[in-house]
Amino acid sequence: MWNKLNKSMMFCQAMFGLSFYGVMIILTRFFLEDLNYSEADTMMVVGAFSSIGPLFAIAGGFIADKLLGSYRSLTIAYGAFALGYALLVIGASSANIPLSLVGIALASYARGMMAPSYPSLYKRTFKSEADFENCYPLNYSVNNLGALLGQYLFPLFVFGIGFNGSFGLSCILAAVAFIVLLVMHKPLSKLSSDNEQENTVSTKNIMSFIVISIAMIALVFFMFSNMDVGQYIVYIIGGAALLYLFVLMFRGTKSEGLRIGTMFIMTLLTTCFFVYYGQMMTSMTMVTINTMRGDLFGFIPIAPESAMAMNPLWCIVGGPLVTWFFTSMEKKGRPISAGTKIAIAFVLVAISFGILTLAVTNVGQDAIISPNVFFSVYAFMSIGEVIVGSFVVAFVLSVAPKAIENFSVSLFYIAQALSGILGAVVSTSVALEKGQQVTQQVVQNLYGNYFQLLTILAVVMVLIALICSAIIRKMLKSADEHHAIELQAAN
Numbered sequence: 001m002w003n004k005l006n007k008s009m010m011f012c013q014a015m016f017g018l019s020f021y022g023v024m025i026i027l028t029r030f031f032l033e034d035l036n037y038s039e040a041d042t043m044m045v046v047g048a049f050s051s052i053g054p055l056f057a058i059a060g061g062f063i064a065d066k067l068l069g070s071y072r073s074l075t076i077a078y079g080a081f082a083l084g085y086a087l088l089v090i091g092a093s094s095a096n097i098p099l100s101l102v103g104i105a106l107a108s109y110a111r112g113m114m115a116p117s118y119p120s121l122y123k124r125t126f127k128s129e130a131d132f133e134n135c136y137p138l139n140y141s142v143n144n145l146g147a148l149l150g151q152y153l154f155p156l157f158v159f160g161i162g163f164n165g166s167f168g169l170s171c172i173l174a175a176v177a178f179i180v181l182l183v184m185h186k187p188l189s190k191l192s193s194d195n196e197q198e199n200t201v202s203t204k205n206i207m208s209f210i211v212i213s214i215a216m217i218a219l220v221f222f223m224f225s226n227m228d229v230g231q232y233i234v235y236i237i238g239g240a241a242l243l244y245l246f247v248l249m250f251r252g253t254k255s256e257g258l259r260i261g262t263m264f265i266m267t268l269l270t271t272c273f274f275v276y277y278g279q280m281m282t283s284m285t286m287v288t289i290n291t292m293r294g295d296l297f298g299f300i301p302i303a304p305e306s307a308m309a310m311n312p313l314w315c316i317v318g319g320p321l322v323t324w325f326f327t328s329m330e331k332k333g334r335p336i337s338a339g340t341k342i343a344i345a346f347v348l349v350a351i352s353f354g355i356l357t358l359a360v361t362n363v364g365q366d367a368i369i370s371p372n373v374f375f376s377v378y379a380f381m382s383i384g385e386v387i388v389g390s391f392v393v394a395f396v397l398s399v400a401p402k403a404i405e406n407f408s409v410s411l412f413y414i415a416q417a418l419s420g421i422l423g424a425v426v427s428t429s430v431a432l433e434k435g436q437q438v439t440q441q442v443v444q445n446l447y448g449n450y451f452q453l454l455t456i457l458a459v460v461m462v463l464i465a466l467i468c469s470a471i472i473r474k475m476l477k478s479a480d481e482h483h484a485i486e487l488q489a490a491n
Contacts, residue, residue: 017146051420056112
């Protein structure tokens, strides 16, 4: 089951988690303090940084499928990460806004290139589909180990080595992963697409890749520089991808169309879920910065912006638990469908935001909330994330036609992008004005009403997900029946 190839890839995934989330967790203070952004503008930029990258998984899927192959795409992505962080170092050292935005634009595009390439290549390092599905949640935990360390440690690093030193550390970590992929070139490229097995890439493909990359990086930079317009670009690109998937439902055979239809439904559900997940980078981060004080459990020091480190901590714990629970149910002859798993995730989200609502509506006159409260809030949210993050990708890979495999995986990341921007836009409703004082009334009314609404909507999404689960089961059953008929007709 485990071998040198998937272990090497998991190491790279850990380096990604450590470098990316380390940068993301300190971007809020960087833009607020060094670049003097407002709370609303900062939430939009940080929300975009966490979500725009997955949007460009569309380009990443096309590049991997048609131009370079999975291995080359993944390797170039890690190199671009390192370069993007290097530009961010230079921008931070001189408080240069355009150069800083170019750095995060390049890193965002690199994340989009990596997104569809990693799961498809990682899957091929296992001998069977079952091995991959059982191990993918553990890979998710490894990613979150890097995210945990990055989100907890980097705010502390800022005090010692500043923003530019912290960004430089992320550059080194990404470069290490890039070197590991170069070392593993021969065995990994053999598992990749036919393009790479031929060992050469045509000049036409190389030029197409360069043109696409320059255009995408320029577009990302424009979006970060003009978020009022940039959010609509996200909606257009995401909507176009979903429309293309909808059209594909009617282009192939009946069985393929039904399976693609299930992917369409799952993408919509995933988008709704990640609107909640995106709150961790925007509204919840601002709430912790403004209200969270004290040590976790009374003895673990934690910076307010480091509260998000509780998310990967719980993901690390949740990965094995989620794997054990669903594997046990399968062994008992009671497998849980993918749609029902998302419904369970929404139950956990409703509990999470319910706890947060109670905390902010009952805050004292000092407007201070204990880190212990956020520890429980992140617990339920994070385990829900593990469920969606692990099993949606596995579901998509199990039903997607091979010709659009990487594009199909990119749909998961498109859902993240759409929901990230939507979540960031919604979260600006709780942004405070520059210099506005955080009082008991502000916390109870502004934050309380916001999180109460999200809690109610999460309960509604549980019911919607259960209905969709039943529809998906019927569609897959019908797809199998039509596939059998199509095989008989072909013979």
